[in-house]
Amino acid sequence: xxxxxxxxxxxxxxxxxxxxxxxxxxxxxxxxxxxxxxxxxxxxxxxxxxxxxxxxxxxxxxxxxxxxxxxxxxxxxxxxxxxxxxxxxxxxxxxxxxxxxxxxxxxxxxxxxxxxxxxxxxxxxxxxxxxxxxxxxxxxxxxxxxxxxxxxxxxxxxxxxxxxxxxxxxxxxxxxxxxxxxxxxxxxxxxxxxxxxxxxxxxxxxxxxxxxxxxxxxxxxxxxxxxxxxxxxxxxxxxxxxxxx
Amino acid sequence: xxxxxxxxxxxxxxxxxxxxxxxxxxxxxxxxxxxxxxxxxxxxxxxxxxxxxxxxxxxxxxxxxxxxxxxxxxxxxxxxxxxxxxxxxxxxxxxxxxxxxxxxxxxxxxxxxxxxxxxxxxxxxxxxxxxxxxxxxxxxxxxxxxxxxxxxxxxxxxxxxxxxxxxxxxxxxxxxxxxxxxxxxxxxxxxxxxxxxxxxxxxxxxxxxxxxxxxxxxxxxxxxxxxxxxxxxxxxxxxxxxxxx
DNA sequence: TCAAAAGTGTTTTGTGTACACCCATGC
DNA sequence: GCATGGGTGTACACAAAACACTTTTGA
Numbered sequence: 001x002x003x004x005x006x007x008x009x010x011x012x013x014x015x016x017x018x019x020x021x022x023x024x025x026x027x028x029x030x031x032x033x034x035x036x037x038x039x040x041x042x043x044x045x046x047x048x049x050x051x052x053x054x055x056x057x058x059x060x061x062x063x064x065x066x067x068x069x070x071x072x073x074x075x076x077x078x079x080x081x082x083x084x085x086x087x088x089x090x091x092x093x094x095x096x097x098x099x100x101x102x103x104x105x106x107x108x109x110x111x112x113x114x115x116x117x118x119x120x121x122x123x124x125x126x127x128x129x130x131x132x133x134x135x136x137x138x139x140x141x142x143x144x145x146x147x148x149x150x151x152x153x154x155x156x157x158x159x160x161x162x163x164x165x166x167x168x169x170x171x172x173x174x175x176x177x178x179x180x181x182x183x184x185x186x187x188x189x190x191x192x193x194x195x196x197x198x199x200x201x202x203x204x205x206x207x208x209x210x211x212x213x214x215x216x217x218x219x220x221x222x223x224x225x226x227x228x229x230x231x232x233x234x235x236x237x238x239x240x241x242x243x244x245x
Numbered sequence: 246x247x248x249x250x251x252x253x254x255x256x257x258x259x260x261x262x263x264x265x266x267x268x269x270x271x272x273x274x275x276x277x278x279x280x281x282x283x284x285x286x287x288x289x290x291x292x293x294x295x296x297x298x299x300x301x302x303x304x305x306x307x308x309x310x311x312x313x314x315x316x317x318x319x320x321x322x323x324x325x326x327x328x329x330x331x332x333x334x335x336x337x338x339x340x341x342x343x344x345x346x347x348x349x350x351x352x353x354x355x356x357x358x359x360x361x362x363x364x365x366x367x368x369x370x371x372x373x374x375x376x377x378x379x380x381x382x383x384x385x386x387x388x389x390x391x392x393x394x395x396x397x398x399x400x401x402x403x404x405x406x407x408x409x410x411x412x413x414x415x416x417x418x419x420x421x422x423x424x425x426x427x428x429x430x431x432x433x434x435x436x437x438x439x440x441x442x443x444x445x446x447x448x449x450x451x452x453x454x455x456x457x458x459x460x461x462x463x464x465x466x467x468x469x470x471x472x473x474x475x476x477x478x479x480x481x482x483x484x485x486x487x488x489x490x
Numbered sequence: 491t492c493a494a495a496a497g498t499g500t501t502t503t504g505t506g507t508a509c510a511c512c513c514a515t516g517c
Numbered sequence: 518g519c520a521t522g523g524g525t526g527t528a529c530a531c532a533a534a535a536c537a538c539t540t541t542t543g544a
Contacts, residue, residue: 022309023270062268062350067339068338068350089336091336092334092352094313095312096310105307107339174523189508189509190522191509191524192506192507196506213521213522214516214521215516215520216513216515216522216524217514217522218522219524418496418497435497436536437535439498459495459544461494462495462496462541463495464496464497
């Protein structure tokens with residue numbers, strides 16, 4: 001979002017007597033990808049003077065005839081050319097002064113895409129994949145939004161089979177482990193990692209090997225089709241005395 | 246919310262050319278309390294014809310000069326007379342047709358209060374504490390909102406010292422266990438429960454006993470003051486290889 | 491003395507974590 | 518034949534779960 005808005009600010013002023021309807025609502029998407037062994041986010045150069053030189057998340061005002069997910073999908077589709085993307089709502093952010101041009105409440109989503117699939121409209125705009133680690137300052141409260149979304153991703157990553165949305169169809173266990181490390185921000189023990197993943201039973205051995213690697217090639221795996229839903233896969237409930245005891 | 250709105254709908258129509266500003270934003274609060282060994286929610290009889298006889302959550306439109314938390318606190322204060330309440334945002338709900346009078350996006354919060362502290366404005370309105378289990382149908386999408394909030398509560402309850410907001414200052418371990426059971430919806434083993442709680446080190450033994458009980462009285466405890474923050478207490482991060490390994 | 495709940499420990503099972511060696515391949 | 522990562526198993530520590538008896542109090 002944050003773009004169309006500047007044009008509208010004048011209009012907002014005019015209707016200030018409609019107290020409850022001069023709050024705008026946007027959706028902001030934290031679009032993650034995995035590239036060059038780094039977790040990256042798709043950002044766009046802010047076109048507001050106040051934030052000159054800073055990047056912001058991709059977002060837009062919500063249209064009256066679309067629901068929240070639809071708006072997010074629209075942004076994703078517009079910006080990445082991709083359909084059928086993993087998307088999840090995280091939180092609303094609504095501080096009064098979060099937007100310099102007026103009151104805007106935004107609802108944050110994060111999504112996971114395989115960078116190879118997007119026909120990126122990178123060229124025409126100031127779009128840019130930025131490594132998450134290397135981001136210092138952002139426009140608006142987008143740094144906070146990004147951190148919140150990253151925390152949510154980190155929290156979900158071992159419980160639900162979602163990171164596969166960041167990988168190509170076929171991948172090796174090393175690739176998968178490196179991805180987990182990139183998301184979590186620390187290193188994992190290889191044997192323990194493999195054990196843990198194999199217990200989850202998310203993968204099929206497709207009886208193929210890596211090639212193009214300058215060392216012993218690893219086996220390739222796919223995510224089992226039953227986990228390929230783009231929506232959130234609920235953790236099984238499995239018995240009663242699980243949460244407490 | 247959902248109340249002021251009916252009056253405004255006409256106005257919305259008038260400004261339909263301001264495409265992006267005829268979406269209203271509300272906050273809805275799922276206010277939990279613990280009473281008669283049941284987890285209950287504060288509801289109000291819907292005043293919309295469409296939902297005659299049904300209950301809805303407490304909510305209101307967000308004012309242009311207040312942020313999301315402020316709006317929620319206002320609702321809580323108005324309805325329960327209580328300040329300083331545990332409150333946490335859960336999610337936004339924004340289906341197009343969730344509100345019969347127009348487009349309203351709502352942001353759901355849940356809060357935990359000690360029923361004994363509220364000077365309830367119960368009398369004057371159709372306010373009502375309803376046991377969570379016994380709720381079948383609600384106005385709007387409020388059943389979904391309630392379920393989502395309850396799920397969030399269940400998920401957080403063993404990790405963060407929050408349920409104490411539902412109890413009086415002093416309580417016995419049995420009371421605490423019954424509360425956990427009410428929230429989680431299943432029974433817990435007494436010895437394991439006590440062990441688990443004692444490991445968390447959230448409580449102080451205040452060297453007092455229950456009285457008024459028709460059996461052997463239990464010891465009373467308080468929550469340690471350092472956990473009395475009303476905001477969310479973050480779980481300690483403790484070492485690297487925790488999430489995965 | 492009975493009813494009701496308080497209080498307490500041990501065993502078993504599963505999970506998390508640390509750690510080291512041989513193997514297959516490309517160069 | 519060497520460098521690089523692939524692939525595997527074991528031992529220890531800790532947490533979860535199942536489970537029963539004695540104690541204290543009020544009625």
